[in-house]
Amino acid sequence: MIRILLAEDDQAMRTYLARALQNAGYDVVSVDRGTEALVLLESEVFDLLLSDIVMPEMDGIELAQRCNEVSPQTKVMFITGFAAVTLRASREAPQARVLSKPFHLRDLVLEVQRVFGLAEHARI
Template identity: 85%
Template sequence: MTADHSPKSDSPRILLAEDEEAMRTYLARALTNAGYEVRAVDRGTEAIPLLESERFDLLLSDIVMPEMDGIELAQCCAEISPHTRVMFITGFAAVSLRASREQPEAKVLSKPFHLRDLVLEVERVFEEQAEASL
């Protein structure tokens, strides 16, 4: 169940892994409207082949998902595509604490959040990446 939302080819590319269909659609639409190219999948195991075959600037992943959780996905991403930044979204505060310990480079955004907050956090990730490459 891969969805491709492509505004323009020179946009930063985001791989969105979110198992809840309504949330996945909502987030993909908001990020596309903000000017990002978004590929959306419903599980971590579906994200792995995309990370292997395509270039993404950001992995935006729910933490709690079937088959492979977001932390496992982020660890695989670090091996497969080390340049890809990681950001987690979660509805579980305790899980976000675990994520921040195991994946200190990743930002964690707790649900519920406003779409404006998500877009601002994604923009910050890309700004930090641009500053680091100067």
């Protein structure tokens, strides 16, 4: 089963996203900050880091860069509501996909499937 580490500081959004991904068949661990995500990346194996970009303590871009150091096999995908931040993410982490808020949960699941080259349909 694909394991996803979700880093999102907004509790309602984190719960909403985690539930949608779990309903789609993914194993999801969610945290509210990048520093907590980094500790997990250093001690556990995840297939995907799904991170908000704007977070306290450590933003998603720095988290992705650190993820690449400690867990280079982990794929990275960003979610953000800020267009300027999307441009920065594309420049500083070009291998990562960026999904801009607002988005439909089906779009999120489809993007995760694309990251892993899965052809199955979203189950939401």
